[in-house]
Amino acid sequence: MKKQVLFLFILLFITVLGHSQALDCSKLKNIKAFDPDYPNRTFILKGATQESYENGVLRLVWSVKTISDCEYEITCVKKLGESQMEVGDRITMTVVSIDDNCFTVKRTFFCKNFPEGDIDPGSTYCIGK
16 A cells, blocks of 8 residues: 555655746747737847837837846837837736747736736737748
8 A cells, every 4th residue: 555655755756847847938038029809019129138019010119138038127118109018117027937939928027007016917918030
């Protein structure tokens, strides 16, 4: 009986290890992405800059600071049109899952109205072509 329990425990442990792999965010470094719920809203992340577009028109420019492999912070440095975001507002983006060409991030917004941060627990984006 003890051998069976030990065997089941080891099997469970191996199964858990197999499913707790770290995220590989390397393919998310220089991308063009869109929100599947609002496909006319896209962004291009390239190096230390992110550009946000709406209907192909550049709306916001952000500086990018990498925090870790799957987490970065963007700060609005230029506003070129109508937007709720203002220059100086920032967002911390933490990748929480990756599924094929789509990824989900937890976003924390920091702005005048939310100096301590306002959390959006899950926004999904897909890599465009």
